[in-house]
């Protein structure tokens with residue numbers, strides 16, 4: 001695709017959201033188990049056989065389902081932090097366990113964990129991050145849901161010294177050719193994508 005025909009982030013996001021709405025429940029549950037399996041082995045490689053702390057998120061609606069991944073990480077002894085939307089596009093973090101309750105976010109059409117919220121002090125312990133995305137290109141550029149939450153969070157985490165690898169969770173068809181996603185100054189790239197069929201390292 002030539003630069004002249006590069007689609008905007010909004011166009012790419014809208015196209016992939018539309019495709020997602022056509023996904024059937026059996027495809028979603030097949031995706032969930034692949035994501036859990038491959039995500040767990042990425043986490044095991046990062047933790048080098050030990051246990052560690054990871055950020056994840058609860059996929060809702062037609063997002064790739066992540067509850068099996070979250071459950072598998074916890075079952076393997078890892079700690080799992082899930083995001084909560086705060087004012088001014090900030091995120092705070094709650095440790096998940098199987099008794100965790102979810103409530104509707106005040107700021108986005110998603111479900112969030114109830115419980116004690118933590119800030120960047122908890123993020124400093126993180127060994128790897130699973131991020132939401134609607135598309136990623138082979139250069140590591142990511143498009144989220146358009147909230148700007150993760151770009152801001154990643155900038156703050158970098159400033160606090162966090163260098164942990166980042167994997168965006170997407171469906172296979174959402175991994176796009178290199179340089180097909182326009183990059184803005186605040187965008188933070190990812191190191192890998194986690195799809196139902198495997199983990200692809202991009203850096």
Ligand SMILES: Nc1nc2c(c(=O)[nH]1)N(C=O)[C@@H](CNc1ccc(C(=O)N[C@@H](CCC(=O)O)C(=O)O)cc1)CN2
Nearest residue numbers: 057058059060061062063108109110132145147149150
């Ligand atoms: N599950 C999840 N949690 C997350 C994010 C996310 O992308 N997904 N976020 C990332 O920043 C933050 C919340 N930001 C969000 C902003 C907008 C929409 C939204 O408009 N969703 C659409 C389409 C969902 C779909 O693709 O099926 C909707 O529900 O209509 C969702 C989350 C923090 N937590």
Ligand SMILES: Nc1ncnc2c1ncn2[C@@H]1O[C@H](COP(=O)(O)OP(=O)(O)OP(=O)(O)O)[C@@H](O)[C@H]1O
Nearest residue numbers: 009142143144145146147148149150151152155186
């Ligand atoms: N670091 C930042 N500081 C301030 N505003 C930001 C920052 N990052 C993004 N934004 C704002 O958020 C808006 C959405 O950005 P973008 O479309 O890249 O979000 P996204 O990556 O899809 O969402 P998310 O990061 O929540 O998954 C942008 O228009 C921008 O104004």
